[in-house]
Amino acid sequence: MAAKLRAPGFYRAGWLMVAGVGFAALLTWLVRMSTGHATFHHFLSGEAVLTVSLLAVPLAFLVGIGGFDYWFYWATGRPTRPEDHSGHGAHTWKDYFRINTDHKVIGVQYLVNSFFFLLVGGLLAMLMRAQLAQPGSHFVSANTYNGLFSVHATILIFLFMVPVFAGFGNFVIPLMIGAPDMAFPRLNALSFWLLPVAGTIMMLSFLAPGGAFADGWTAYAPLSTDAPVGQMFFSIGVQFAGASSIMTALNFLVTIITMRAPGMSFFRLPLLVWANFATSLLVVIATPFIAASQFFVLLDRALGFNFFNAAKGGDVLMYQHIFWFYSHPAVYIMILPGFGIISEIIAVKSRKPIFGYRMMAFSLLAIVGLGFTVWAHHMFTSGMANWIRIPMSITTAIIAVPTGIKVFSWLATLWRGILHLDTPMLFALGFITTFTLGGISGIMLAMVPFDIHVSSTYFIVAHIHYVLFGGSLMTIFAGAYYWFPKMTGRMYDERLGKWHFWTTFVFMNLTFGPMHILGLEGMPRRVATYAAQFADLNMWISIASFALGLSTLLFIYNMVNSWRGGPRAEANPWRGMTLEWLVSSPPPVFNFDRVPTVVGGPYEYGVPGAVHGILAPTPAPVVAAGSGMAHAPS
Amino acid sequence: MSRRRSITLAAIAAVIATAIGIVLSFAIHWFPVQASAQAHNTDTLYHVLMIASIPIFVLVVTVILYSVWQFHMKPGDELKDGPPIHGNTRLEVFWTAIPAILMLGMVGYSFVILHDNEKRPAHEIQVGVTGQQFYWSFQYPPSVTGGAEINSYDLYLPDNESVYFNMRSKDVIHAFYIPAFRLQDDVVPGITTHYLATPDRVGTYPVVCNLLCGVGHSLMRTTVHVVTPTQFRAWINSQLHPNSSSTGKFSTVRGSSG
Numbered sequence: 001m002a003a004k005l006r007a008p009g010f011y012r013a014g015w016l017m018v019a020g021v022g023f024a025a026l027l028t029w030l031v032r033m034s035t036g037h038a039t040f041h042h043f044l045s046g047e048a049v050l051t052v053s054l055l056a057v058p059l060a061f062l063v064g065i066g067g068f069d070y071w072f073y074w075a076t077g078r079p080t081r082p083e084d085h086s087g088h089g090a091h092t093w094k095d096y097f098r099i100n101t102d103h104k105v106i107g108v109q110y111l112v113n114s115f116f117f118l119l120v121g122g123l124l125a126m127l128m129r130a131q132l133a134q135p136g137s138h139f140v141s142a143n144t145y146n147g148l149f150s151v152h153a154t155i156l157i158f159l160f161m162v163p164v165f166a167g168f169g170n171f172v173i174p175l176m177i178g179a180p181d182m183a184f185p186r187l188n189a190l191s192f193w194l195l196p197v198a199g200t201i202m203m204l205s206f207l208a209p210g211g212a213f214a215d216g217w218t219a220y221a222p223l224s225t226d227a228p229v230g231q232m233f234f235s236i237g238v239q240f241a242g243a244s245s246i247m248t249a250l251n252f253l254v255t256i257i258t259m260r261a262p263g264m265s266f267f268r269l270p271l272l273v274w275a276n277f278a279t280s281l282l283v284v285i286a287t288p289f290i291a292a293s294q295f296f297v298l299l300d301r302a303l304g305f306n307f308f309n310a311a312k313g314g315d316v317l318m319y320q321h322i323f324w325f326y327s328h329p330a331v332y333i334m335i336l337p338g339f340g341i342i343s344e345i346i347a348v349k350s351r352k353p354i355f356g357y358r359m360m361a362f363s364l365l366a367i368v369g370l371g372f373t374v375w376a377h378h379m380f381t382s383g384m385a386n387w388i389r390i391p392m393s394i395t396t397a398i399i400a401v402p403t404g405i406k407v408f409s410w411l412a413t414l415w416r417g418i419l420h421l422d423t424p425m426l427f428a429l430g431f432i433t434t435f436t437l438g439g440i441s442g443i444m445l446a447m448v449p450f451d452i453h454v455s456s457t458y459f460i461v462a463h464i465h466y467v468l469f470g471g472s473l474m475t476i477f478a479g480a481y482y483w484f485p486k487m488t489g490r491m492y493d494e495r496l497g498k499w500h501f502w503t504t505f506v507f508m509n510l511t512f513g514p515m516h517i518l519g520l521e522g523m524p525r526r527v528a529t530y531a532a533q534f535a536d537l538n539m540w541i542s543i544a545s546f547a548l549g550l551s552t553l554l555f556i557y558n559m560v561n562s563w564r565g566g567p568r569a570e571a572n573p574w575r576g577m578t579l580e581w582l583v584s585s586p587p588p589v590f591n592f593d594r595v596p597t598v599v600g601g602p603y604e605y606g607v608p609g610a611v612h613g614i615l616a617p618t619p620a621p622v623v624a625a626g627s628g629m630a631h632a633p634s
Numbered sequence: 635m636s637r638r639r640s641i642t643l644a645a646i647a648a649v650i651a652t653a654i655g656i657v658l659s660f661a662i663h664w665f666p667v668q669a670s671a672q673a674h675n676t677d678t679l680y681h682v683l684m685i686a687s688i689p690i691f692v693l694v695v696t697v698i699l700y701s702v703w704q705f706h707m708k709p710g711d712e713l714k715d716g717p718p719i720h721g722n723t724r725l726e727v728f729w730t731a732i733p734a735i736l737m738l739g740m741v742g743y744s745f746v747i748l749h750d751n752e753k754r755p756a757h758e759i760q761v762g763v764t765g766q767q768f769y770w771s772f773q774y775p776p777s778v779t780g781g782a783e784i785n786s787y788d789l790y791l792p793d794n795e796s797v798y799f800n801m802r803s804k805d806v807i808h809a810f811y812i813p814a815f816r817l818q819d820d821v822v823p824g825i826t827t828h829y830l831a832t833p834d835r836v837g838t839y840p841v842v843c844n845l846l847c848g849v850g851h852s853l854m855r856t857t858v859h860v861v862t863p864t865q866f867r868a869w870i871n872s873q874l875h876p877n878s879s880s881t882g883k884f885s886t887v888r889g890s891s892g
Contacts, residue, residue: 143849216846222823223806223848310824316807317822350705352716356726381809383820383827386752390745397737401730407694408729414701417716421706429698436694440687443737447683447744449676449751453816456809456844520664520680522813524844527852531840575713606715 008066008099020060024052047229050208051302054236058197066099067190088185089589099193101185104587107171108487109192111480114164115559117199119552121156124148126549131528133542135535145528147212147230151202154217154234157334158241159199161472165337166191166248168479169276171487173252175580175587176270178261178596178613183254187247194244198237205233216526218327221308221319225300232301235294242287245333249283252276261579261613263598268612270578270602271360275340278364282329282336282371290326293319317384324375332371334468336364338475339406342428345482346410348576349425350417353603356409363402370399380448381455389448396446403439407432420574423497427478430505434470438463441516456526459519465512477504477555484562485569489586492562496554503551510544577612578602640704648696655688669814669839669860671832672751676816679747686740751817752830758796761789765801765808765821768850770841774870784873789841789858792866796832808847812858814839833860 004011028048032040062068073080088102089095096109128148131139140148170188174181182188205212210228213219217234224231256277260269269277296319299305306312308319347354354360376384376392410432419425441463445451454460477500484492514537519525523534530538572581579596580587594615604610635643660681668674705716762773774784791797801810801821811818812831819829843854861869 142852146846146849146851214849220807220846223846226806310822314824316824350716351714353718353720355719356721359721359726359730381819383822383825389748393744394738394741397741398734400737401734404733405726405730409726411694411697411701412719412722412725414697414705416719417701417705418711418714419701419706421702429702432698433695436691440691443740444680444683444687447679447740449672449679449744449747449816450683452818453676453813455818456811517664522666522811522840522842524811524842524852526846529852531855604718606718610718 013064016060020056110167117159124152146214179259191247198240201237249280271343272340286329341479355412424482431474438466457519462515490566507548659684766804809845811844
């Protein structure tokens with residue numbers, strides 16, 4: 001038992017977390033006591049202990065499961081344990097529940113964790129739609145309702161959209177560039193374990209005195225700086241999720257820059273790798289801003305710093321500028337990797353090279369640059385200086401141009417191809433359709449007079465769900481089906497997959513489409529009840545949303561069932577050219593038993609005799625499947 | 635069917651779909667009634683945006699549906715690849731330049747509308763708006779009342795006269811939103827925000843708080859009464875002299891609650 005309590009794992013995490021609470025109690029007691037009775041009636045304050053615990057306990061957990069062991073050994077001068085690869089790879093299901101340094105295991109951990117939180121966030125949405133089915137409903141209280149939509153958005157943004165793409169990237173990027181693993185495997189492991197921590201904190205906020213954080217995922221001050229203690233679960237939970245993002249982004253950047261296989265020049269990279277490269281730049285530059293904004297809220301609320309207290313010289317609008325300086329680029333963080341997924345699928349499933357490969361890569365970089373110049377379009381009605389609206393409106397309209405280039409290039413890739421209309425392709429085509437709608441409503445919102453009317457109404461709710469559900473989530477489903485054989489070594493059920501696509505596509509439009517109309521009619525968002533004139537459409541939306549929620553069960557059933565007992569998958573079921581299809585499904589522990597050499601572009605479909613990569617040094621052609629990659633040029 | 639014939643068919647279908655879409659965009663009543671000069675402008679902008687957007691969306695969907703129809707894999711093609719087309723610089727320049735020009739054109743047009751909507755007229759009245767959890771109150775300065783300042787929970791505005799709102803918050807951020815005017819702005823603690831509205835239709839219209847301000851946010855609603863200048867004068871007088879005979883018609887009840 002004593003050995004168990006010392007070894008990295010959940011036992012050690014358990015007692016360290018208890019110690020974390022003790023530390024928080026001791027620290028706050030000491031501080032309050034040294035300040036004296038003049039300031040505090042009681043030296044032991046539950047709220048103070050809770051706030052400090054929110055920082056101390058998760059850190060104790062991460063230390064407990066062994067997230068920092070190697071660094072502690074190194075820092076204390078003890079001999080670091082030689083890397084015997086014992087922490088690498090998964091042999092039983094238990095290997096997914098410990099610190100694991102294999103990028104493929106971490107990728108699966110990321111994905112399963114993210115889909116778990118997709119279900120949680122979706123369930124919260126179902127509760128919201130139950131409340132909104134009728135005006136004046138008392139299904140939940142107004143305070144609970146405000147908590148529901150706040151946690152819904154926070155969970156789905158910080159624990160689903162952002163990390164799910166990191167999951168795909170983790171699994172696929174090293175394989176695609178011909179690397180044995182990520183550049184920093186231990187950092188990679190730590191970055192994953194921050195996520196369940198952040199998610200647990202956010203969900204536990206429902207148990208906090210005064211309820212969950214209830215001022216939206218935007219947490220505008222000064223509402224947030226005066227909120228009940230549940231707000232601290234947001235401010236601190238976001239720090240853990242944000243730290244995870246930054247670690248992974250740094251890891252991706254270093255891996256992509258330094259670990260490409262011989263011959264893999266930047267312009268031979270698959271577009272998914274380009275997309276993650278661009279996204280990681282955004283994450284590294286932007287994420288510290290939301291961390292700062294939430295630390296300011298934390299300091300304002302817990303310690304009375306008055307950053308955002310107008311009565312004490314604070315600046316209310318400053319919060320929004322800092323917040324959106326991250327949170328606008330964040331929408332590109334949540335869509336660029338999806339663009340990458342769609343580029344892979346459209347090329348393979350159309351059996352054609354990507355149309356305009358270089359423009360596809362450059363347009364990603366253009367979005368990264370422009371993405372930092374548009375944040376104040378979220379603030380057209382915020383009371384900021386009027387002139388700022390003009391440049392931000394222009395840049396917002398212009399950022400549609402690189403996005404348009406991508407859509408048109410995908411369409412041109414379809415043209416005269418041989419379209420395999422299976423589940424990943426259906427989601428890709430569905431994505432282009434709904435994302436175009438979301439993009440168009442985005443352009444409309446760039447027009448200031450129109451935005452002044454619909455800002456903060458259901459039109460905004462419709463727009464963001466068209467780009468995040470109709471956009472990002474469609475790419476995520478497409479990617480999940482596309483790489484499922486590679487990740488699990490099994491094939492999914494194609495018929496169920498198609499059912500999943502059609503139910504999702506139809507009910508998604510039936511749910512979010514009518515919200516445009518509600519917004520144009522002037523229904524505010526974030527309301528627990530509404531005027532009677534909006535009743536019919538809201539009932540309709542609620543019914544459609546329940547059907548949409550049910551459609552997700554088809555996906556979960558298909559994934560779980562196929563993983564357990566689906567037919568065995570070949571190494572290259574889609575006849576793809578990128579390197580991940582050169583190795584077995586699932587790939588060997590260190591990915592490539594022989595070093596791959598890249599000799600051509602990643603999408604040379606239809607070019608006679610073209611290959612992307614060969615497994616050197618074997619001289620003979622090594623891959624027999626697929627007309628596009630039958631023979632390496634001698 | 636020959637390629638040329640099928641493309642012609644698709645183009646005809648696209649033109650018809652675009653026409654139907656544009657007709658529908660005019661036929662559907664998207665908005666609340668127009669009760670301000672700004673509302674007319676903004677609705678016109680919306681219709682122009684729809685006319686520009688519908689063909690783009692129809693184009694995208696048509697190419698997808700056409701590709702699915704013509705290029706889906708036929709039996710026997712399982713192992714075949716498409717033609718190795720890597721790009722076409724002229725086409726790529728075209729679909730970069732045209733959207734850029736279209737975007738700048740639309741943004742430019744929206745600035746014209748914005749300028750129109752916000753141009754301060756020679757004559758305007760000033761009305762103070764105060765937001766607090768969870769109700770609105772309105773301040774009519776002596777320049778409007780001709781007497782003492784009036785503080786009211788009701789918002790009365792004269793028809794066809796521009797009003798310049800000076801908005802302050804007593805606690806957190808609110809947003810003063812009048813859908814029938816197509817206008818809103820946040821009401822921010824520490825600063826005074828403003829907007830100009832020119833009501834041009836007599837009637838009563840909803841006013842809502844449009845920025846989450848706490849537990850009572852959804853019920854932070856009231857109404858704006860746009861009345862004729864004569865009625866407005868009478869209402870002002872009834873507020874200045876609460877006990878005089880004219881109170882009957884415009885007696886003030888607290889306009890909002892929550």
